[in-house]
Amino acid sequence: MERIAGPKGLRTAAAIRRAGLKLIYRHGFGAMSLRDLASEVGIQASSLYNHIRTKQDLLFDLIREHMDALLAQTDAALAAVPDTATERLRAFIRHHIVYHLEKKQDVFIANFELRSLEPQHYATIVAMRRAYESKLIAVLDSGVAEGAFDIRDTRITAYSILAMLTGVCTWYKPEGRLTKSEIVELHTNLVLHGCVAHCDDARS
Amino acid sequence: MERIAGPKGLRTAAAIRRAGLKLIYRHGFGAMSLRDLASEVGIQASSLYNHIRTKQDLLFDLIREHMDALLAQTDAALAAVPDTATERLRAFIRHHIVYHLEKKQDVFIANFELRSLEPQHYATIVAMRRAYESKLIAVLDSGVAEGAFDIRDTRITAYSILAMLTGVCTWYKPEGRLTKSEIVELHTNLVLHGCVAHCDDARS
DNA sequence: CGAAAAAACTAACGTACGTACGTTTATATA
DNA sequence: TATATAAACGTACGTACGTTAGTTTTTTCG
Structure with missing residues (x-):
């Protein structure tokens, strides 16, 4: 009779993962000793x-595991909204920010400890990152196709949007001045209407 | 007879700094052995x-040293343009991107090895980062004051702009499709006019 | 040139690392 | 209850770490 893992073991395995995230986030992978x-x-x-x-x-x-969750939840978020480019972009922004704020540590590690991965592991993760970026690029492309967006370079624009949204992780504090909803709304406006310019007819 | 540092020593000291940047960038501070x-x-x-x-x-x-150079060169870049908020913002964007692309390694280390600094060193660097962010916030505030910009939250907007612009470092390759000038122009438009929306009367 | 200082070398320090080993304890099923 | 196995333990391994000490070579300058 086979036993995969007892309940105690599952709890310990989970604790190791949680502690690993915390310590790698805090000190870096190389600096975390076993x-x-x-x-x-x-x-x-x-x-x-x-x-x-x-x-x-x-x-x-x-x-x-982080990338798996991110990809799956992104699909779910996009599937839950009307099939127009603008709505899908809004959903993407909302989901990206909420997910990233909730998983700050995972996100940081997935972005900045890639260099600590051995080559084949690195390649696997980079491919998953590409897949994630492609989801946003597809939204932007569809928006251009249906005439809703005016984008010169959807790939670079997608990179810029992702960088901007992910940047929230570097300053967000749960006890801070803004709620998550306010942050989502603020960044949706930054993406859709620009960071600074007057543009009365496009403001929602 | 006192000697501060001979020419050979200066060359070695510079080589150590250059090699340090390269190795810390590549493997992380903790993983770089002396x-x-x-x-x-x-x-x-x-x-x-x-x-x-x-x-x-x-x-x-x-x-x-990186932060010193960044702060000084930012002042120089802002001083070299007409004293209008829009021109100063364009100058900031151009300078930020060009500097960051030229000093990818320095920037990466200054952003992501802060956790490896001892507390008082950390505090010193964070204060310099704050000073840098404040320069952009001041530009945005002056734009709001003179009626050129419509910004709900200049601090968060500044953070977002900085995150977006700095993000270029993660994908830029000198041999890539776009020149630095094109990248600057593209991002200037993203900041001034939004990433996606039609907005004919505001496009330059 | 010759003195002095800078900057290189070799060797070693004590510490901590990731990991392997053999053993013991706890627990879930037959 | 007996048995299989997960999951803990303690110890040890060989290696590599940041750093110091002492010595030798190179460079500078009066």
Whole structure:
């Protein structure tokens, strides 16, 4: 009779992931020692190896699971709105910001610890990033096709939008002045109507 | 007879800084060993200590020098254009992109290795970042004051603009499809006129 | 040139790293 | 209850780390 993992083990495995995110976010992957990680979980360093194959695999799993969730939830968010480019773009912006604010640590690690991945792991994650970017590019392209958007270069524009939205992670504090909804609304306006210019006939 | 640093020493010190930027950019501060660094320079690890006090001080110096240069050159760029908010904003965007593309490594390190700084070093650098952000906020505020810009929240807008512009560093390749001038122009339009919307009367 | 200082070298320090090993404890099913 | 196995433990491995000390070479300058 086979047993995959007992309930205690599942809890520990989850705790390792949570602690890993926290420590990698705080100190960087290279600077996180497995002894620190184990201590955060409350076990010995060697016991980690009942749950992870190597330190490198832990990093890869954390990032891959994050990208899987991001891709799936993005599809869900886009499927839930009317099939017009503007509505889909609004949904994308809303989803991107909300997801990124809720998973600050995951996002940071997935963006800035890629260099710590071994080549084949790196390639896998970069492909998933490309897939995510393509979803936004597709929204922009469809908007151009239906005449709703005027975009010179949808790829670069998509990169810029993503950079702007992801930037929220660097300053957002839950106890801050703005609610998540206000931040979403503010950035939707920045994307749709520009950051600074008067433009009365286009403002919603 | 006192000697501060001979020409050979100056050359080595500069080489250490250059190699440090390269290796920290590539592998992260924690993952860069001083033996790697020395080997890149072509000396022994212990010889580094003729030029740096500690590894931590090297990181701090690299970031501080970068921030000094950024702040000074920003002032120069803003002083060189007519004193209208729109012109100053265009100058800021142009300068920010050009500087960031030329100093990709410095920028990356100054943005993402802050966590590797000891507390008082960290505080010093964060204060310099604040000063930089304040320069853009001041431009936006003056634009609002003179009626040129319509901005609900100049601080958040400044953060968003900076995130968008800095994002260029993540995808720019010198041999790529777009020239730096084209990238500057493209992003100036994104900031001034929005990323997607039709807005005929505001387009330049 | 010769003195002095800068800057390189070799060797070693103590510490901490990721990981492997063999063993023990806890627990879920047959 | 017996058994299989997950999951913890403690110890040790070989390596690499940042840094210091002492010595030798190179460069500068009166």
